[in-house]
Amino acid sequence: MDSVLRAAAIYLALMVLFKIAGRRSLAELTTFDLVLLMVIGEATQQALLGDDFSLTNALLVIATLIAIDIGLSLIKQRSRWFSRLLDGGPTIVVENGQLLHERLKRARLDEGDILEAARSAQGIVEIRQIKFAILERNGKLSVIPYE
Amino acid sequence: MARPDHSDLHNRHYPVEEDMALQRRVWRFERIGWYALLLLIGLSLAGLFSKGPLSNAQARSADGHLWVEYQRFMRNGASDALIIHLQGKPGKPLEVAIEGELLNGFNVEMLQPQPLKASTAGEGVRLWALSDTDGRAALHVTLRSDGVGRFATRVTSTNGASVQFSQFIYP
Numbered sequence: 001m002d003s004v005l006r007a008a009a010i011y012l013a014l015m016v017l018f019k020i021a022g023r024r025s026l027a028e029l030t031t032f033d034l035v036l037l038m039v040i041g042e043a044t045q046q047a048l049l050g051d052d053f054s055l056t057n058a059l060l061v062i063a064t065l066i067a068i069d070i071g072l073s074l075i076k077q078r079s080r081w082f083s084r085l086l087d088g089g090p091t092i093v094v095e096n097g098q099l100l101h102e103r104l105k106r107a108r109l110d111e112g113d114i115l116e117a118a119r120s121a122q123g124i125v126e127i128r129q130i131k132f133a134i135l136e137r138n139g140k141l142s143v144i145p146y147e
Numbered sequence: 148m149a150r151p152d153h154s155d156l157h158n159r160h161y162p163v164e165e166d167m168a169l170q171r172r173v174w175r176f177e178r179i180g181w182y183a184l185l186l187l188i189g190l191s192l193a194g195l196f197s198k199g200p201l202s203n204a205q206a207r208s209a210d211g212h213l214w215v216e217y218q219r220f221m222r223n224g225a226s227d228a229l230i231i232h233l234q235g236k237p238g239k240p241l242e243v244a245i246e247g248e249l250l251n252g253f254n255v256e257m258l259q260p261q262p263l264k265a266s267t268a269g270e271g272v273r274l275w276a277l278s279d280t281d282g283r284a285a286l287h288v289t290l291r292s293d294g295v296g297r298f299a300t301r302v303t304s305t306n307g308a309s310v311q312f313s314q315f316i317y318p
Contacts, residue, residue, distance in 0.1 A: 009318075016180075019173075019176065019177070019180070020176070020177055020180030020181065020183070020184065021177075022177050050224065051224065084166065084169055085169075088169070088170065088173050089163075089164075089165060089166050089169065089170065090163045090165070091165065091167075091170055092159050092162075092163065092165065095159065100155040101155060102153045102155035102156055103155050103156065106171070106174040107174070132162055134162070134163060144162065
């Protein structure tokens, strides 16, 4: 019983924590972010398994995690509202060469982040060459240049 | 949600359909979440989740001959110390009984110094420790939390002194 409860509690807690962190936080993985993710994994592992290192426990925990994941994706498929709530929607942050400052501020982004994405994806070096920059649901920045 | 004044926050329909009302709620959730995390860190530094000023506690009997240092909050699977101080006659064995839910909620991992004798006493245990030349004795008990919830314990010495305390174990 406690394997299922542990897995469900950890799933829920991690989901809330990563929602608080925002979509952007771990989207562009730096070396340090990778290390941070591994440390989070380590910290989670003990709570997931407790002091029971049996094969059965591991399988129960994994089965529960996957079942919750499938369950949520099924609900998302049926309810657009739920899907929006969990995954959010895309947000435009540059429009016709203009930065939308209020949005950037709330999304904890700055001009540098957008220029970085523009350089690496499109070879663009100035904001005014950008028609649209969109912060996607997965935290990546899509950059669309002027024709 | 009221329509925002700033045009940056109005919905766009091209190239993607936006729902800025929802997005602003998401941003607000992130902001509130950030404060909640700070609060959580503050509270755990203060000891709400074991080991800190809020958690360290002492229970003392009315005559002062028996006092117990314990943690108000403990965590399932973690171990912590419980110290029972006794005051009696120099060089004489002191008898103390631990009753209540302590043995249900915790595993006793270590007991130092080793008691002279130990016996069961109802649901609890009875221990005899030898006092030093000043008549003092201290029993250090290392407990590993096993249960979840609130556990009330009563420690009694034969000279009538008794203390009661309760501990909460987080899952």
